[in-house]
Structure formats: C-alpha cells, structure tokens
Amino acid sequence: MTAPTTSPTTGSPRTLVAGVDSSTQSCKVVVRDAQTGALVRFGSAPHPDGTEVDPAAWWEAFGAAVAVAGGLDDVSALSVGGQQHGMVVLDAHGDVIRPALLWNDTRSAQAAIDLTAELGGPQAWADATGSVPVASFTVTKLRWLAQNEPENAARIAAVCLPHDWLTWQISGAGGTPGAARDLSALVTDRSDASGTGYFSGTTGKYRLDLLDLALGEGASSRIVLPRVLEPGESIRLDDGLVLGAGAGDNAAAALGLGMVPGDVTISLGTSGVVSAVSAVPAADGTGMAAGFSDATGAYLPLACTLNASRVLDGAARMLGVDHAGLSALALSAPAGADGLVLVPYLEGERTPNRPDATGTLHGLRLATTTPAHLARAAVEGMLCGLADGLDALRAQGVEVTRLLLVGGGARSDAVRHIAPQVFGLPIEVPQPGEYVADGAARQAAWALSGEADAPDWGPPAGTKVFEAPVEPVIREQYAAVRDLL
Numbered sequence: 001m002t003a004p005t006t007s008p009t010t011g012s013p014r015t016l017v018a019g020v021d022s023s024t025q026s027c028k029v030v031v032r033d034a035q036t037g038a039l040v041r042f043g044s045a046p047h048p049d050g051t052e053v054d055p056a057a058w059w060e061a062f063g064a065a066v067a068v069a070g071g072l073d074d075v076s077a078l079s080v081g082g083q084q085h086g087m088v089v090l091d092a093h094g095d096v097i098r099p100a101l102l103w104n105d106t107r108s109a110q111a112a113i114d115l116t117a118e119l120g121g122p123q124a125w126a127d128a129t130g131s132v133p134v135a136s137f138t139v140t141k142l143r144w145l146a147q148n149e150p151e152n153a154a155r156i157a158a159v160c161l162p163h164d165w166l167t168w169q170i171s172g173a174g175g176t177p178g179a180a181r182d183l184s185a186l187v188t189d190r191s192d193a194s195g196t197g198y199f200s201g202t203t204g205k206y207r208l209d210l211l212d213l214a215l216g217e218g219a220s221s222r223i224v225l226p227r228v229l230e231p232g233e234s235i236r237l238d239d240g241l242v243l244g245a246g247a248g249d250n251a252a253a254a255l256g257l258g259m260v261p262g263d264v265t266i267s268l269g270t271s272g273v274v275s276a277v278s279a280v281p282a283a284d285g286t287g288m289a290a291g292f293s294d295a296t297g298a299y300l301p302l303a304c305t306l307n308a309s310r311v312l313d314g315a316a317r318m319l320g321v322d323h324a325g326l327s328a329l330a331l332s333a334p335a336g337a338d339g340l341v342l343v344p345y346l347e348g349e350r351t352p353n354r355p356d357a358t359g360t361l362h363g364l365r366l367a368t369t370t371p372a373h374l375a376r377a378a379v380e381g382m383l384c385g386l387a388d389g390l391d392a393l394r395a396q397g398v399e400v401t402r403l404l405l406v407g408g409g410a411r412s413d414a415v416r417h418i419a420p421q422v423f424g425l426p427i428e429v430p431q432p433g434e435y436v437a438d439g440a441a442r443q444a445a446w447a448l449s450g451e452a453d454a455p456d457w458g459p460p461a462g463t464k465v466f467e468a469p470v471e472p473v474i475r476e477q478y479a480a481v482r483d484l485l
C-alpha cells in the first residue's frame with residue numbers, strides 16, 4: 001500500500017500517516033508527515049443528519065473524504081477518532097442490525113434512570129465506571145433496545161462504537177456485504193471504551209456485569225466486545241498498513257492539541273465539551289463531570305452538552321443571517337444582552353441531565369426584541385452551559401491554567417470575544433484546524449514508531465489569545481433562569 005514519498009522542500013524521503021475524525025456532522029481526513037507533523041493533505045465529506053444513522057454512511061463519507069485527500073496509497077499508518085458512545089450492533093454475520101443510535105439520541109433517558117437505580121444510585125456508577133449514565137451512553141441504548149426491539153437485541157453478536165466499526169471496516173475484517181466478517185478482529189481503545197458505561201478506566205477492563213444488567217443475565221457470554229488495545233498499540237494489515245487503536249474524538253483532540261495537565265479545552269462542535277487531562281480518574285456522583293480515560297494511559301474528565309455550534313446555526317437561521325452576520329450582530333449588543341437570556345436546550349440537554357427540556361428565552365422586553373440582542377443571547381447561553389461544565393471539572397480537582405477553544409463554533413469572532421467575558425480567563429484559540437483528526441494522525445505516527453510515547457509535534461500553530469474583563473452579569477442572569485423549566 002505504501003509508495004515512497006519525498007518532501008517537496010528538502011527532496012528527502014518522508015513517511016506519511018493519516019488521521020480520521022468521523023464526527024457527528026462529517027468525516028475529515030488529514031495526511032501528515034510522521035516525523036514533523038506537517039500537514040500534507042486534507043479532505044472531508046458530510047454525514048447525514050439525524051440521531052440514528054446507518055454506519056454505511058460513515059464508510060461512504062470516509063471513502064469520499066479520502067478521495068478528496070488524495071488517497072492513502074502513500075500512507076504508512078492510520079488511526080480513527082470518532083464521535084463517542086454511538087451504539088453499533090452487529091449480528092453473527094457482522095451485519096449491522098439496525099441504524100446506530102448516536103450520542104445525541106435521547107430516547108434511552110428512562111433506561112438511564114432505571115439502570116442508575118438498579119446498580120444502587122449515581123455514585124455506584126461513578127465508582128464502577130467513572131461516570132453516571134445518561135441517555136448518551138451506550139449501556140443505556142442497549143437497555144432501550146432490549147425493551148423496545150427485543151428481536152433486534154436477541155440477534156446481537158457484537159457491540160462496538162463508531163470508531164471501532166470504522167477501524168474494523170478499514171482493516172478489511174469488516175468485509176464487504178455478503179462476505180465473511182471476523183467479529184473477533186474488532187478493536188477499540190480505553191478512551192472510547194470508557195464512554196460505553198460497561199468499562200472501568202481505572203482497571204482497564206470491561207464490566208461485563210453491567211452489560212448483563214443492560215441486556216439480561218448471560219448476554220455478555222454471547223456478545224463480542226472489541227479488544228481494548230493499549231495506547232500506542234497497533235495492528236498491521238496484510239498490505240503493510242499499520243492501524244492504530246483510534247480514540248474517542250475528545251481524547252484524540254487532546255492528543256492533537258498536545259494537552260498537558262492544567263490545559264482545559266472547550267470544543268464547540270455539535271457537542272459542547274469542556275475537557276482536561278488528568279493523572280487521576282474522576283468519579284463525580286452528581287453526573288456533571290464524566291470520568292473518561294484519555295488515549296495515553298491517563299484520564300480525561302469532561303463535561304459535555306448537547307447544544308453548542310448548532311445553537312449558533314439555529315440563531316443564524318432564525319435571524320436570516322450567515323455566521324459572520326450572527327457574529328457581527330452579537331458583538332453589537334451589550335454584555336448580558338440587556339437581560340435577554342437564552343437557555344439553549346434546543347436538543348434537550350445532557351449536562352445538566354434534562355433530556356426532555358426545550359430552549360427558552362427569558363427577559364424579553366420591547367427593548368430587547370432586536371436581532372442583536374437575540375444573537376448575543378444565543379452566544380452567551382451556549383457559553384454559560386459550558387462555564388457550568390468548567391465549574392464541575394474544578395469541583396473534581398481539575399487545575400485550570402490555560403483555556404483553549406476549538407471546534408467549528410470557535411471560528412466565530414463573537415464566540416472568541418465573548419468567551420473571556422463568560423469564563424473570566426484569557427482564551428487561546430489555535431488556528432482553525434481538525435484537531436481530532438490531527439490527534440488520530442499523531443497516534444498513527446506513534447503506533448508506527450513503536451516508541452513508548454507519541455512523537456512530539458509541537459504546539460498547535462497560529463494561536464491567538466483573546467482577553468476581556470469578566471462580565472459577571474452574564475452568568476448571574478443565566479444561573480437565575482437556567483432551572484426554571
């Protein structure tokens with residue numbers, strides 16, 4: 001598969017690696033120089049909308065993104081980062097039983113409540129797995145399946161996550177429809193496994209008892225779970241391509257950004273995520289912070305909201321403007337939008353756990369019925385939800401010395417300027433890029449090297465710092481109405 005490649009600047013041979021981000025809205029592929037990390041090629045392709053998706057759409061988008069990125073013939077290693085938690089269920093032939101339920105599908109909210117009670121309450125789950133299950137987690141989706149589609153649940157021969165399934169397809173073990181597929185070749189990594197609800201990041205082992213709790217006694221004895229590869233471990237395909245373990249998208253972003261303890265990243269994709277790397281696991285019984293693992297052997301406590309960049313998309317749609325227009329409008333209104341507050345639970349919410357909530361506008365007066373006030377309230381409301389998440393991480397002992405802002409929503413000027421007013425800290429915005437795919441590429445280079453640690457690709461380029469005095473009114477007025485459901 002690998003053809004020799006030379007550097008266009010030095011003419012000397014170089015080794016290329018690829019990283020994939022199979023995210024909620026699209027698939028992105030980067031090809032980078034394994035040694036320096038320099039970007040060589042990039043491609044992306046959209047995913048379908050919706051909270052349940054046929055995994056075949058991810059495979060198709062991956063192929064299209066690879067084609068845009070100029071193919072993989074000269075690539076020596078590849079890793080896949082992907083949206084976390086999605087439930088991919090396979091039958092004994094390796095066929096997908098039903099469309100995958102994604103992390104932002106809330107139909108398993110009651111299953112989460114039931115499972116939480118059955119194990120002895122939220123702290124029992126946090127102690128067992130690091131996290132209190134909510135509708136996002138795979139384990140609750142499996143319980144939902146057992147209760148609502150028992151005929152499908154009975155056919156499950158393997159359960160995996162979006163990044164595991166894509167890695168399996170790329171490896172060839174996922175085969176082509178109609179061909180033999182090898183379920184025992186499924187692999188995952190600890191970062192993504194830690195978001196299933198049936199894995200303990202502290203022991204590095206699956207909690208088969210919790211899989212049984214979801215699906216019924218004995219289920220775990222007939223269901224294949226992906227083998228959890230060690231950080232840096234790989235599999236080598238017959239054609240020589242090295243496949244890394246891959247990672248959940250947030251853990252991959254931590255690798256891509258080169259995060260160290262003290263760094264906290266705010267990611268504004270479809271999800272809003274506040275995450276930190278930590279040497280110690282979190283076990284937050286309030287459920288605000290999820291105690292996930294990272295892709296290096298450490299931990300990744302994070303708070304994740306269901307409502308981030310799409311709040312901006314929705315506000316722009318309501319106002320009939322594009323993103324630049326929304327940003328200009330938001331920046332033309334005063335901090336606090338003269339008391340107009342948007343609680344942006346447009347997709348329900350996960351942190352805090354309010355799956356059935358809807359968005360609400362508070363403080364509407366004649367004077368605030370302007371596009372500028374609504375635009376400002378949308379940006380502030382989205383950021384306030386994440387500031388609450390940062391508080392939850394601090395309550396877990398997370399030290400915050402640096403705040404980084406990434407993801408599609410970080411391209412908004414208004415977000416960049418308003419974020420320091422909300423968080424009360426300077427905000428560092430690395431140059432817009434695909435940090436999940438970059439982290440996956442860095443993991444691929446690590447897997448290829450066989451070294452103990454990932455290669456040092458240096459800090460992200462082109463970082464700009466945004467500073468502004470904190471505006472306490474923004475969070476105060478949000479906190480006053482956030483719980484008025």
Ligand SMILES: Nc1ncnc2c1ncn2[C@@H]1O[C@H](COP(=O)(O)OP(=O)(O)O)[C@@H](O)[C@H]1O
Pocket residue numbers: 023024025026268269270271309310312313323324407408409410411412413
């Ligand atoms: N300049 C911008 N301002 C605000 N939002 C933006 C801007 N550019 C892109 N977005 C939004 O970012 C989102 C995509 O971000 P991304 O991080 O790729 O999401 P995901 O990882 O969930 O697929 C989309 O909702 C898109 O509309």
Ligand SMILES: O=C(CO)[C@@H](O)[C@H](O)COP(=O)(O)O
Pocket residue numbers: 023024025082083084085103136195249250269270271272273304
């Ligand atoms: O559920 C989580 C984290 O727990 C989300 O962060 C998903 O992993 C989706 O990520 P994006 O596609 O929004 O980047």
